[in-house]
Amino acid sequence: MTPSIMSPASDALYVWLVIIALAACTVITRAGFLLLGDNVPLPEGVRRALRYAPAAALVAVIVPDLLPWSAGAGPVFDWRAVSALVAIAVMMVTRNTIAMIAAGMAALWLLRWLLG
């Protein structure tokens, strides 16, 4: 998630398509069952398997962001990974999202200031 001037995020058409796609995600997942619930059978096995998908997807988005690979140089180390571990520890102790985000940001700033 390193922003740059040439980022696809500045391509308005692409971002609009993404927004429309995500809006469709919201409607399908939140209202889909409310609209079709009486007609959609969800087998028990599928239901059980689906419980693992959200956590897996979120982790698969997070990990490359914390421990990126660059095409030529292989794995790259970033203090963000260490800061994330600090934040996770704080989260497990306090169970507080705000304390967790604050601790993670503080750890990142401190590590970069102390160690570059």
Next chain:
Amino acid sequence: MNQILYQSATGSSGEAGVQGSAPDAARESGKIRVITYNSCKPSLYSFPARREPAAVPPIPMSAMRPSAAVPGFSPQERRAAIVAGLKALAPTTIAIGVWGMVSGVAMVKIGMSQSLALAMTFLVYAGSAQLAALPLIVAGAPVWLVFAAGCVVNLRFVIFAAALHPYFRRYSRWRRLGLGFLTSDIGFVLFMPRYGDAAVKGTPEQTWFFLGSALGNWLTWQVCSVAGILLGAVVPQAWSLEFAAVLALIAIVVPMVASRPVLAAVAAAAVVGWAGQLLPLRLGLVLAVVAGVTAGVFAEKALDGKTRGARL
């Protein structure tokens, strides 16, 4: 407690909190879970049992619209239900606000224009899906992959909708669409412990309580998200505030990891997601989800066998 939930599952309607159709054998083998709704942990919710449509209690036509004057439900009662929803929401407003602001700042910080960020917050209104999409946007991932990732991240709402369905099934399509769009993690978590065991599902009080908390949630989120979008342009790049978005995503995952199968799923997804980075189009994400689900299902089966063995 266990017995009460079990009865409600075998009666006319099952709900989240009790797993599937509930034969005694399954309960004895510990497969029925009694769920407490103490935080936004999608992994904790079980799916509701399927019901036959005939099991719906008959409701008079006059009650079909929450705004219509329903006999026995006065405007005062409606107000009280909305206020109750807002009061239940109050302790969580700071968390919702911080979340909204973090996503607002993050959208601008990855290089989206403010108008696009505003469009995203109002049209998508799904913090975790938005935040999960941002690294994909930066990587220029194809739209279908962002769509697939958003749907997977949002899968928990399918579970929520399945649980809320008995309460909203009597409304028109458009109303159900609106109620669905406004469903949030916190709105669901506030609703189910209050009305999960209700004898009659779909009363105006329930709907207005839901709407009170849902609209309060929407307003808090959007105000803070817009503030974040405006603030994002002012905050220096050196602060790396977009990292707060990654932290916010981690904050969703940590409470999800409440059992060993989920831990196995998360570990598998992390390894495959890390190793799969060099694949084009961020396909590593797809592989990681498949690996995670597979690991979770296998771990569940393996642990089930173990606990049964221990009991015998």
